[in-house]
Amino acid sequence: MSAAKLRDGLLRTYSGPRVADYKCSGIAAKRTTNEQHSTIVRSLMNTSIKAFLLGIAIYPMLCSAQTSGCDAKRSSIEREIAYAQAHGNAKRIDGLETALAQMNANCTDAVLRSDAQRKVTAAERKLSERQHDLQEAKANGKSAKKIAERQRKVDEAHAELERVLVEASQ
Incomplete structure (x- = not known):
């Protein structure tokens, strides 16, 4: 049996839309598949967004529950x-x-707070010293290598200050 006769036989037994409606059946099938795909993707995106927002809402409560x-x-x-x-x-x-x-x-919590404040003060002082060294190097016309080294030290001191501030806030 040839493919054309087989196709004609299947189309005659099919009670759906006419063959003329499916001249470009590949496009119609793709359109349906794409619509289904986009519906699934939209549903997954909505679920993901809801889960993310729920996580954002619950995270502070979990953090506050910690000792x-x-x-x-x-x-x-x-x-x-x-x-x-x-x-x-x-x-x-x-x-x-x-x-x-x-x-x-x-x-006591007061002792911990004073220790944290002492660490913050020391980190601020160190950052200030590093920034002063950097300004001095720029003013004295030091080499680019020396200035870059001092800038790196300023960045490290700034990162240390940020770390200490985060620890102090906990």
Whole structure:
């Protein structure tokens, strides 16, 4: 049986739209497939956007639920003690228990805040010194290599200040 006769036989038994409607059947089929594809993509995009927005809404709540200050230090030391006990490290356990006792006796949120503020002040001072060195190098006409080196140091000091500020805010 030839392909034409087979096609004609199938088209006669088909009760859908006429053959004339499907002269460019490949295009019509692609159009339907593209419409289905775009619907699926649109649905996935909407779902992804909703999930992202939900994550943005929930993240601050999760962060606020985390412990901070002395409680965070205490839980960290206790977690390390449990790890050392699981691995039978007696010397580590003794050292951590001593650290925990000292932390319980001396740790207050005010002390942690003052330590954080001291670190911020030191980082600001270092950044100021680095910026002064850079300005001096530019004013004295130092080589481009020296100026680039001092600029790198300013950038490092600035990054350190940003890191300390983030730690202080937690």
